[in-house]
Amino acid sequence: MRYDLLVFDWDGTLIDSAETIVASIQAACRDLGLPIPEQNRASHVIGLGLHDALAYAIPGLPAADYGRVVERYRYHFLTKDPDLELFPGARTMLGALKDRGHLLAIATGKSRAGLLRALDNTGSQAFFSALRCADQCASKPAPDMLFELMDELGVDRASTLMIGDTVHDLQMAANAGVGAVAVSHGAHAKRDLLAFKPLACPGNIDELGQWLEQNA
Helix, strand or coil, X not given: CCCCEEEECCECXXXXXXXXXXXXXXXXXXXXXXXXXXXXXXXXXCCCCHHHHHHHHCCCCCHHHHHHHHHHHHHHHHHHHHHCXXXXXXXXXXXXXXXXXXXXXXXXXXXXXXXXXXXXXXXXXXXCCEEECCCCCCCCCCCHHHHHHHHHHCCCHHHEEEEXXXXXXXXXXXXXXXXXEECCCCCCCHHHHHCCCCCCCCCCHHHHHHHHHHHC
């Protein structure tokens, strides 16, 4: 194996949740009479930590109002969360990678409670050896999540690969000095991902699994 550790983003990479996140952000703003961000602006923040996400999605929003937006966002998202599913083929791919001997981990902009709930809903927690979330350390694109995962699992940069669907994932990988693969079935457009020169940019889970089998 070329890469001992494969670090996956969650939303938009392994689970089909990007549209639900965008709709929940827009609904929260609608509830509170705030400007409703367009699709591209709302989808851009997927993967970021809470402060950075709200600052970008709703420019000029006072920090004192973040709590109200978060409450309404969670209300809308949690009504859909139990029904969100892994992308077709993701479970089979993760199982094959684990059986092959790779260590699998997650680095996500979600809270730890939110990620644990999603892993439980999808029955996928057993695939992963370690998790890092936005409420545990500095969020993407800072390299801290990757540094902590590599340290916890005893893997160096050359043996670590980041897989994600946003430019934030690719920036984090670059900041940590590790290789990255982008998937174009998630939140960010392929042209934006390619600007960061990932090692590959597969269009779906099947293509990702094939690339990893041949190159990871």
